[in-house]
Amino acid sequence: MSFKLTILGCNSAIPTTxxxxxxxxxxxxxxxxLIDCGEGTQLQLRKYKFKMQSIQHIxxxxxxxxxxxxxxxxxxxxHLLGREKxxxxxxxxxxKDIIYMQLGASNTELRYPLFFHSFGFESSQVLxxxxxxxxxxxxxxxSIPCCGFLFKEAQQDRxxxxxxxxxxxxPNYSVPKIKAGGDFVMEDGTIIPHLELTRSAQKARSFAFxxxxxxxxxxxxxxxxxxxxxxxxxxxxxxKERALQTKHSTAKEAGTIAxxxxxxxxIIGHYSQRYHDLxxxxxxxxxxxxxxxxAIEGETHELIRSYDSDRG
Amino acid sequence: MSFKLTILGCNSAIPTTxxxxxxxxxxxxxxxxLIDCGEGTQLQLRKYKFKMQSIQHIxxxxxxxxxxxxxxxxxxxxHLLGREKxxxxxxxxxxKDIIYMQLGASNTELRYPLFFHSFGFESSQVLxxxxxxxxxxxxxxxSIPCCGFLFKEAQQDRxxxxxxxxxxxxPNYSVPKIKAGGDFVMEDGTIIPHLELTRSAQKARSFAFxxxxxxxxxxxxxxxxxxxxxxxxxxxxxxKERALQTKHSTAKEAGTIAxxxxxxxxIIGHYSQRYHDLxxxxxxxxxxxxxxxxAIEGETHELIRSYDSDRG
Numbered sequence: 001m002s003f004k005l006t007i008l009g010c011n012s013a014i015p016t017t018x019x020x021x022x023x024x025x026x027x028x029x030x031x032x033x034l035i036d037c038g039e040g041t042q043l044q045l046r047k048y049k050f051k052m053q054s055i056q057h058i059x060x061x062x063x064x065x066x067x068x069x070x071x072x073x074x075x076x077x078x079h080l081l082g083r084e085k086x087x088x089x090x091x092x093x094x095x096k097d098i099i100y101m102q103l104g105a106s107n108t109e110l111r112y113p114l115f116f117h118s119f120g121f122e123s124s125q126v127l128x129x130x131x132x133x134x135x136x137x138x139x140x141x142x143s144i145p146c147c148g149f150l151f152k153e154a155q156q157d158r159x160x161x162x163x164x165x166x167x168x169x170x171p172n173y174s175v176p177k178i179k180a181g182g183d184f185v186m187e188d189g190t191i192i193p194h195l196e197l198t199r200s201a202q203k204a205r206s207f208a209f210x211x212x213x214x215x216x217x218x219x220x221x222x223x224x225x226x227x228x229x230x231x232x233x234x235x236x237x238x239x240k241e242r243a244l245q246t247k248h249s250t251a252k253e254a255g256t257i258a259x260x261x262x263x264x265x266x267i268i269g270h271y272s273q274r275y276h277d278l279x280x281x282x283x284x285x286x287x288x289x290x291x292x293x294x295a296i297e298g299e300t301h302e303l304i305r306s307y308d309s310d311r312g
Numbered sequence: 313m314s315f316k317l318t319i320l321g322c323n324s325a326i327p328t329t330x331x332x333x334x335x336x337x338x339x340x341x342x343x344x345x346l347i348d349c350g351e352g353t354q355l356q357l358r359k360y361k362f363k364m365q366s367i368q369h370i371x372x373x374x375x376x377x378x379x380x381x382x383x384x385x386x387x388x389x390x391h392l393l394g395r396e397k398x399x400x401x402x403x404x405x406x407x408k409d410i411i412y413m414q415l416g417a418s419n420t421e422l423r424y425p426l427f428f429h430s431f432g433f434e435s436s437q438v439l440x441x442x443x444x445x446x447x448x449x450x451x452x453x454x455s456i457p458c459c460g461f462l463f464k465e466a467q468q469d470r471x472x473x474x475x476x477x478x479x480x481x482x483p484n485y486s487v488p489k490i491k492a493g494g495d496f497v498m499e500d501g502t503i504i505p506h507l508e509l510t511r512s513a514q515k516a517r518s519f520a521f522x523x524x525x526x527x528x529x530x531x532x533x534x535x536x537x538x539x540x541x542x543x544x545x546x547x548x549x550x551x552k553e554r555a556l557q558t559k560h561s562t563a564k565e566a567g568t569i570a571x572x573x574x575x576x577x578x579i580i581g582h583y584s585q586r587y588h589d590l591x592x593x594x595x596x597x598x599x600x601x602x603x604x605x606x607a608i609e610g611e612t613h614e615l616i617r618s619y620d621s622d623r624g
Contacts, residue, residue, distance in 0.1 A: 013392050015385075017359050039385040047329050063417040065388045069381075069443045073351040094417045101413060105375040105406045107456050144419050214514050215587075266620045 001029045003205045003303040008044040010295040011270040012234050021066035034058045035209050041070035042077050053083050060091035062146035066162045072102050083112040090127045094117035131239045140213035143247045149211040158198035170191055185295040215253040220261045227303050229258050233268035251281040255288030269295030313341045315517045315615040320356040322581040322607040324546050325378045347521050353382035354389050365395050366545040372403035373457035384414050402439045405430035420465035433457040440567045452525035455559045460522040470510035480504055517615045525564040532573045539615050541570050543544030545580035563593040581607030
C-alpha cells in the first residue's frame with residue numbers, strides 16, 4: 001500500500017531547461033493522481049517512466065499557465081495513444097471551455113470519457129471520496145482564485161489480534177463487526193471489549209498541496225498534522241514585499257505554516273527563476289521548521305505506513 | 313546577411329523525450345521567424361540559446377496541437393520577461409480566441425501589443441511583405457484546414473561595377489537609378505546601358521515549409537525552385553494507405569514533390585513516433601531526390617548567399 005509523491009516540476013511561472021513548471025504525481029496504492037500540469041508534463045511523465053494512462057484523476061489548482069498549460073497536450077496524447085478509460089479533471093470552472101475549444105479547433109472527438117468537476121474558492125469542498133481516499137480543496141489566497149488539495153487516506157479498521165480468535169473461540173462471521181468497533185459477546189454473556197480483541201489500525205496518511213498562496217494562516221486548521229505538506233516558497237524573505245505584492249510566500253513563511261500546522265515534513269517549491277542555487281531557500285525554511293526539504297524534479301517522497309500507538 | 317533554418321522540433325503528434333513536436337526558427341539577416349510552436353518550444357529556444365524576445369513574427373500552420381500547444385506558454389513568458397515589442401501571429405482564425413480565453417482566465421493583460429493575422433485556406437495569400445522578405449501561405453491538403461508558408465527574400469538591385477563609375481564619370485546621385493535598372497546618359501547624349509554598368513544581384517533565397525499534408529501536387533508550382541523545402545514525411549511508403557487516411561505523406565512522396573519542384577534541398581520531418589531509427593525515412597526520400605536531409609532537433613541549415621550568373 002504505497003503512498004509516494006513524485007515531483008515532476010518545481011519552478012514558478014518561467015520554466016528553465018533545468019526546472020519545469022509545477023506538476024506532481026501522487027501514487028496511493030497504485031492509483032495515480034496528477035496535481036497541476038505545467039507545460040511539458042507529459043514529457044516529464046515519460047522521462048520518469050510513469051504510464052500516463054494510469055492517471056485517472058487530475059487536479060488543477062488555478063489557471064495561471066505554469067499550472068495547467070500542459071494539460072491539453074496530455075489529454076490529446078492520451079487520446080492518440082488509444083485511451084478508453086475515464087479521465088476526471090477537478091479544476092476552476094473556466095478550464096472546461098478552454099479545453100473543449102482546443103479540442104474543437106482540431107476536430108478531435110476524444111475516444112474516452114472526460115469529466116470536468118469544477119470547484120469554488122470560498123470554502124473547502126470534498127472533490128473525491130471513496131473507500132481508499134478523500135480529496136478536498138484548500139482555499140488559498142492568491143492573485144487569482146486558487147485552491148490547494150488535501151489528500152487523506154481513508155481511516156482503516158483496527159486489526160484483529162489472531163490469538164484472541166482462538167482464546168475466545170470467535171467465529172469468522174463476527175470478525176468484521178469486531179474490526180469495525182463492536183465488542184464480542186460470549187455464549188455465557190461475558191463481554192470481551194473491542195480494544196482487547198484488536199490492535200491499532202494502520203495510520204491514515206495525508207498530503208496537503210498548497211500552491212500558490214501568500215502567507216495564509218486560515219489554512220492551518222485544515223492541514224494540521226498532515227504527514228507531508230507541500231507549500232510554495234517562491235522567494236527568500238528579503239523579497240517579502242515582492243511576495244506580498246504577487247501573493248506568493250517566502251521560504252520562511254512556508255516554514256512557519258509547517259511549524260504552526262505541526263506537519264510531518266515540509267516540501268517547498270515553485271522557486272522564482274532568479275534562484276540558481278536553491279540552498280538558501282532550504283536553509284531559510286529549515287531555520288523555522290527543521291524537517292524541510294526542497295522539491296527537486298524527479299525526486300520521490302515516500303510515506304512508509306505506520307501504526308497509531310497501540311492503546312488496546 | 314544570414315539565412316538560416318534551425319529545427320527546434322521534428323516529431324509528429326506524440327512527442328517523445330528525444331523528439332519534440334514541430335517548431336522551426338528561420339533567421340533572415342537577424343530577423344527571427346518562428347514557424348509552428350509545439351508544446352515545449354519556449355524551452356527548445358532556451359536550450360539552443362535563441363533569444364525569444366527577438367522573435368517578432370510567428371506562423372502557425374494549423375490547429376493540431378503538436379503545431380501550436382506551446383504558443384500560449386511562449387506568449388506568457390515573453391510577457392513575464394517584460395517584453396514591450398510588438399508580436400505578430402499569423403494563424404487560422406480560431407487561434408485568437410483560444411489565446412485570449414487563456415489570457416483572460418489568468419487575468420493577464422499583456423505588456424506588449426499582440427496582433428493576430430488570420431488567413432484562409434483556399435488560395436495563397438501574402439501575409440507579410442517588406443523590403444527584405446515576403447511570406448505567403450501555401451494551401452495544403454490535410455485533415456483540418458492547413459497552410460504551409462513560403463519565405464522569399466526580396467529581389468535585390470543589381471550591383472554597380474565600380475570601375476564604370478570612373479570610366480564614364482558617373483555622379484553619385486545617378487547610382488540608385490542605375491542600380492534600379494536605368495541606363496546612363498552621358499553629356500554628349502551617348503547611352504551606356506544598365507547591363508554594362510552593373511553586375512548580377514545577389515540571388516534571393518527562399519524556403520518553403522510544408523506541414524502537414526498528403527501528397528499534393530498543386531503546391532509544386534508555388535514552391536518550384538525554392539532553395540530549401542521542408543516537407544513532412546510522417547510515414548515510410550509501406551504505410552502509404554495510413555498516410556492517405558490521415559492526410560500525411562510518406563518519405564517517398566516528399567522526395568517526389570522535391571524532385572518535381574526542382575528544389576535546392578529537401579528536409580523531411582514530422583516523423584511518426586513508431587520510427588526509432590530515422591535512416592530508412594531518409595533513404596526512401598534520397599532514392600527519389602538525392603539532396604534530402606533529416607530534420608534533426610538543434611540542427612541548422614544555412615543558405616550561403618550566391619549570385620545569379622553574370623550576364624551583364
